[in-house]
Amino acid sequence: MILIGERINGLFRDVGRAIAERNPEPIHALAIAQARAGAHFLDVNTGPAVDDPEKVMGWLVRTAQEVVDTAISIDTMNVKALEAGLAAHRGRALINSTTGERAKLDTILPLAKEYGAQVIGLAMNEKGVPKDANDRTAIAMEIVAAADEYGIGPQDLFIDPLILPVAVAQEHAPEVLETLRQVRLLADPPPSTLVGLSNVSQKSKNRSLVNRTFLSMAMACGLDAAILDVTDQDLMDVVATANILLNREVYCDSYLEVARRAHAG
Amino acid sequence: MELLREKWTGKVREVTIGATHEHGGTRARSVTVGGETGLPFLHFEGETPNRPSIALEVWDIAPEEWPEVLREPYADVLSDPAAWARKCAGEYGADLVMLRLASCDPDRGNTGAAEAQAVVRSVLSAVDVPLIIIGCGDPDRDNEVMPAVGEAAAGENCLMGIAKQENYKSLVATCVVNGHNIIAQSPLDINIAKQLNILITEMGLAPDKIIIDPMSGALGYGIEYCYSIMERVRLGSLQGDKMLAMPVITFVGQEAWRAKEAREPDDAVPEWGPQRARGVAWELMTATTLLQAGADILVVRHPEAAKALREHIDELVTSGEGVA
Known part of the structure; x- marks a missing residue:
């Protein structure tokens, strides 16, 4: 299992405050704690409420890598912030993420190629998140094909079938599990699969239990990687x-x- | 035809036995085993950086139960462990000498720590190849004798045995303090093999100081099951299981010469042929089978079996030459 630590995210109050004050210490502490806990990547997200996401992303990536050699998953929908993160990154970054929209693919994939980064492809497009597994897999296939056009092989691609909060959209969990099975058959070698685990338990009670249960179910379906709380x-x-x-x-x-x-x- | 190649991510650890002068010991050379990155002798899939090593077995008391055909090549040295060891390392070309402190057995010589230390010192000065030293097998006596032996051989980086899940602590302690490697034995059980390695490392002995003895039977006595256990140890190593990625030792001679087919005299079953050739063949066939299963150190008894085994290993390690 490839483990991606989720904690350096501006949505968390301690990280939000550190960003506002440009205080490197909390970022350092979180980077070290997650690397020690076994994280293979550290997900870094500025959070929505920053004035200058470009600068903040560059600062977060640099700051985290001041204390660990762990690669960063650069988590943003803002292309400029993504580029700033990639430019600041040491080693091989993970881009989090592109969707299956053609325009998005044509923007993100060249960046991945340019910086030699791996990419997460979300199984959604301009119509939103599909309801069932077959539609998710169809988008995954489009992402695999588009990546191939840009010379990015399945070994550098993670497909995220998008798990939604069980408290809100319960019917998605079985579809996500089925997608995990289907994606393994898409190519040889197949792309890796990934979930943003904590999303499944948003707004539910017993969050940790929901996370744990879903993770073991997803692993049984062949899950390769997860963004989660490694601590x-x-x-x-x-x-x-x-x-x-x-x-x-x-x-x-x-x-x-x-x-x-x-x-x- | 294109070969389908398996790509492994892990490898077997390398373990070095014996310390030369520059490493604080008195051995002329050390022996390194392990380091494989593929299944045994599949040269197109992985490397075998260190050829499997052959140890010949020496007892500190004349082994009454050995059949005459096995005693014969050592007839002049059976009651002199130093001379016996010299013969194994010199005339018979052993990579390592394995000294079995059989005389400590309460039912045999009933000797103690002082005698064992003296024997170990005399063998260490008689030969300059690395030493494997194992106790008599009686747990209480071994716990008394082996720490003293470890001390007598301090700095020589010997391979000491035998640690088991029920009895490993005092042997591990002496290996840590005196700088030796350890044999970790499990009863044909991969889960216990891994567990014992963990218990040993928790006491502070480094993983690259451990050799696994998965226990083996002779040809005709459950060797297929031993083979499958050893294969799983190797597969675990190659798949990155660090607590299984240790080289493997097999006590070939001990098992083969216990078999009826090696022990029956010439006239017992005439159609089986003469015992000498039969016993050596039984030992050799057991050894070559365990070699294919992934043995890194093979402890044999008959010098002719050792010689034929060496030639066989020569062929196996060079069989990949010319194959891309």
């Missing part, structure tokens, strides 16, 4: 246990301690 120990224990149950790792009595130790840096 949630219970959630990380689910990842370790699912790896055992999916026969990806050999069971032993201390498997959990080993997984936790590996993540303790």
Whole structure:
């Protein structure tokens, strides 16, 4: 499982304040904590309420990478902010994200090529988020084909089937799980699959439980990556246990301690 | 025809046994095993940077239960472990000498820590190849003897055994303190193999100081099951399971010469042929099978089996030459 830490996001109050004050310390602390907890990427999002997203994104990427070597998932719909993040980034970034809209693909994919970045493609288009798995997969196929036109292979592509809050749009969860299965058949090798996990529990009670349950279901359907709270120990224990149950790792009595130790840096 | 190649992400750890002068020991050379990046001898898929090593077995007391055909090549040295070791390392060309402290067994010589230390010192000065040292197998006696032995061989970077899930702590401690490697034995159980490696590393011995003994049977005595366990150890290593990615040792001679087919004398079953050739063949066939399963160190007993095994390994490690 590729784990993408979600915490450096302006929507969180501590990060929002750090951005407003241009205080690097909270960003440093979150970057270190998430890298230690096992994050392979750190998602960085300025939040909606900043005046100058370009500058803020560049600052966040630079600030996070001052203390860790972890690659950044540059999370923005603003193309200028994305470019600023890519320019500031050391190593191989992950672009979060493009949709299946042609205009969007024709803007984002050349940037990915130019900067050698990997890309997340959201299974939605100008009509919004599809209701069922087949339509999601059809958009995923368009994204795979468009990426190929720009010389970006499926190994550098993550398809996000878009999980919606179960408290609001309950009917989407089974469709997302089915999409995860279908996307694996799209190409050989197939693109990776990814979910923004915490979205599933927005506005629900028992958020951590909802996250954990959905993650294990998604892993059983072949999920490759997730944007999640890597500092949630219970959630990380689910990842370790699912790896055992999916026969990806050999069971032993201390498997959990080993997984936790590996993540303790 | 195009070969379908498996791409592995992991590799077996490398473990070095024996310390030369520049590393604080007195060995003429060290032996490094492991480091494979593919299944055994599939040269087109991965590398075998270190050829499998052969150890010959030396006892500190004449092994009464060995059949005559096995005692014969050592007839002049059976009661002198230093001379026996010299013969193995010199005349018979062993990469490593494995000293079995059988005399400590309460039911055998009932010797103690002081005698064991003396034997270990004499063997260390008799040969300059790296040493494997194992206890008699009686847990209480080994816990008493092996720490003293570890101390007597301090700095020589020996391979010490045998740690088991029920009894590993004192051996691990002596390996940590005196700078030795350890044999971690599990009863044909991949889950316990991994668990024991974890328990050992939790005591502070580095993962690259551990050799797995998955336990093996002889040809005809469940070797297929041993093969499948060893294969899973290797597959785990190649898939990136760091707590399984250790080289493997197999006690080939111990198992093969326990088999009826190796023990029956010439006249017991005439159509089986003479015991000498039969016993050596049984040991050799057991060894070559376990080699294919992923053995990195093979402990054998008969020098002719060792010689034929060496030639076989020569062919296996060069069989990939010319294959792209």
